[in-house]
Amino acid sequence: MTFSPAELLAVMGSRQLKNDTTVFAGVGVPLLAAALAQQRHAPRLTMVIEGGIIGPRIKPGRLPISTNEMRAAHRAQMLPGITDTFLFAQRGFLDYGFMGGAQIDQYGNINTSVLGADYWHPKVRLPGTGGANDIASLCKEVIILTAHEKRRFVPRVDFVTSPGWLEGNGSRDKAGLMFGGVSRVVTTLGIFGFDPGTRRMRVEALHHEVTLETVRANTGFELLTADPVGITAPPTADELDMLRALDPDRRFLS
Amino acid sequence: MEDAATRVKDGDVIAAGGCLFSRTPMALVREVLRQRRRGLTLVRNLMCTEGEFMMVAGAVERVITAWMSIGLPWGVSKIMREYVEGAKVALEEWSHLALGLRFRAAAMGVPFLPTLTMLGSDLVAVGGMKTVQDPFTGQTLGAVPALFPDVALLHVHRADRFGNCQIDGYPHMDADIARAAATVLVTAEEIVPEEEIRRHPDRTIFPGFLVDALALVPFGSFPHECYGLYEADFDHFESYTAAINAQGSRAVIEYLDRYVYAPAGFVDYLDLFGPDRLRRQHALARELT
Numbered sequence A: 001m002t003f004s005p006a007e008l009l010a011v012m013g014s015r016q017l018k019n020d021t022t023v024f025a026g027v028g029v030p031l032l033a034a035a036l037a038q039q040r041h042a043p044r045l046t047m048v049i050e051g052g053i054i055g056p057r058i059k060p061g062r063l064p065i066s067t068n069e070m071r072a073a074h075r076a077q078m079l080p081g082i083t084d085t086f087l088f089a090q091r092g093f094l095d096y097g098f099m100g101g102a103q104i105d106q107y108g109n110i111n112t113s114v115l116g117a118d119y120w121h122p123k124v125r126l127p128g129t130g131g132a133n134d135i136a137s138l139c140k141e142v143i144i145l146t147a148h149e150k151r152r153f154v155p156r157v158d159f160v161t162s163p164g165w166l167e168g169n170g171s172r173d174k175a176g177l178m179f180g181g182v183s184r185v186v187t188t189l190g191i192f193g194f195d196p197g198t199r200r201m202r203v204e205a206l207h208h209e210v211t212l213e214t215v216r217a218n219t220g221f222e223l224l225t226a227d228p229v230g231i232t233a234p235p236t237a238d239e240l241d242m243l244r245a246l247d248p249d250r251r252f253l254s
Numbered sequence B: 001m002e003d004a005a006t007r008v009k010d011g012d013v014i015a016a017g018g019c020l021f022s023r024t025p026m027a028l029v030r031e032v033l034r035q036r037r038r039g040l041t042l043v044r045n046l047m048c049t050e051g052e053f054m055m056v057a058g059a060v061e062r063v064i065t066a067w068m069s070i071g072l073p074w075g076v077s078k079i080m081r082e083y084v085e086g087a088k089v090a091l092e093e094w095s096h097l098a099l100g101l102r103f104r105a106a107a108m109g110v111p112f113l114p115t116l117t118m119l120g121s122d123l124v125a126v127g128g129m130k131t132v133q134d135p136f137t138g139q140t141l142g143a144v145p146a147l148f149p150d151v152a153l154l155h156v157h158r159a160d161r162f163g164n165c166q167i168d169g170y171p172h173m174d175a176d177i178a179r180a181a182a183t184v185l186v187t188a189e190e191i192v193p194e195e196e197i198r199r200h201p202d203r204t205i206f207p208g209f210l211v212d213a214l215a216l217v218p219f220g221s222f223p224h225e226c227y228g229l230y231e232a233d234f235d236h237f238e239s240y241t242a243a244i245n246a247q248g249s250r251a252v253i254e255y256l257d258r259y260v261y262a263p264a265g266f267v268d269y270l271d272l273f274g275p276d277r278l279r280r281q282h283a284l285a286r287e288l289t
Helices: A005-014 A029-040 A082-090 A134-139 A212-219 A237-246 B027-035 B049-056 B080-087 B096-108 B123-127 B172-180 B196-201 B234-247 B248-260 B266-273 B275-288
Strands: A020-024 A046-049 A097-098 A140-145 A182-187 A190-194 A201-206 A222-232 B013-016 B040-043 B061-066 B090-093 B112-115 B128-134 B139-143 B151-159 B183-191 B202-204 B213-216
Touching: A005 A029, A005 A140, A005 A182, A005 A237, A020 A029, A029 A046, A029 A140, A029 A237, A046 A082, A082 A134, A082 A237, A082 B096, A097 A134, A201 A212, A212 B080, B013 B027, B027 B049, B027 B151, B027 B248, B027 B266, B040 B049, B049 B061, B049 B080, B049 B248, B080 B090, B080 B172, B080 B234, B080 B248, B096 B112, B096 B139, B096 B172, B123 B139, B128 B183, B151 B172, B151 B196, B172 B202, B248 B266, B266 B275
Parallel strands: A020 A046, A020 A097, A097 A140, A140 A182, A201 A222, B013 B040, B013 B151, B040 B061, B061 B090, B151 B183, B183 B213
Antiparallel strands: A182 A190, A190 A201, B112 B139, B128 B139
């Protein structure tokens, strides 16, 4: 069975989502992963999309490009407006936040704002938070889906756009963030969690045929390891077929 | 339209309704650019091509937003990178909810709102969010300041002649923006008789007494979308970004000449896209709603 890195991410991401839950999903691979979960094992998974959309049924072949367009709202259950949609998360109704990230550090903090030391004079200006900061601040559990590359996995992000565990230990609580936090980082090499005390990132499982050495060589900081480190089952033909039917033009899968 | 847009003055803080390429007040943006305003601050929760136009035209010195680019397939906005990295325009970033709550606070007529979002992140220092103690429990909360724009630019589905406005589909942040702004300029796809508004008053998203100017502009968001009426013209974004990839901001200068400064009226502007394109985008919207 061959598959692209994006297909691997979408399948592994979809397996994280349980039935009868709510997920705040970003567009692209996170949305595809949520739609796949809905079709396979989580038919009563409710997707929430930042453009002010609750419970859409994504039309295969018409995947949304943004979080606020008719493709994202197809057959939705409610269109409450953007601010009120985020307030459902602030009230504690969102089980999962599901998002990508440009730069991530050992505490699961994400940067999608600027590269360089000075915010007002950035070396590279990135698009910004959008709703990522709110999803990371307010969902009960945050799952990050990202390609695993050394330049992305840095000891300390240049700018904390979206809070993970901040400086580790109890720093997230101390900042006033009452609940939530990053529980999983799903990458093209494996599945990562966080030490319950220090909140530093640790390897929980490796994908089929990936070694710990490969992961370490592609990570810019020292990784802890769970005991034991698991091995994920590769994507099945069934999962890949369903996924490809959602994105026949391979807008997000290639 | 020309008359409505004269209410925007140099140096104003203007807020645009809709979100990204959805229900963007394109006709009003176009008119503000034609009147060559300067020193504006543009506020929009997710910013798209209209933000690039305002940067390249020299209309804005600051933008306040949560995100700016065109959409995932087109990557990071090269125009934003050029203008912000070159410090020609300041980009003040707030989280999407925090920006929504800044409009909500203003819409409620209170100076700030407490929130649990954005705490602990580096965004706090960018826009100057503060923390407050809950006077009842002592808990630490974020405090976002109300944002009262000088002028709101909004595009809606229908209005009556008194400016009672209805929006179909997702309302984005328009209801709060209309309440928050000192002056409210609206374009509508359709002007309907008063009785039609009265038949479905539950659909009215803001009342006429908020509205200072109203103009009838069918396809007033094009090539951005309007829920149920026309899908965004992704082919147009494709050629627009291809030109920028080849020539940088010069491509936008040429685009502005062709689509903003040359066509006198919005009908002349729509002629550049042609009736077949408008019909196709309408049919695509009908398939989805």
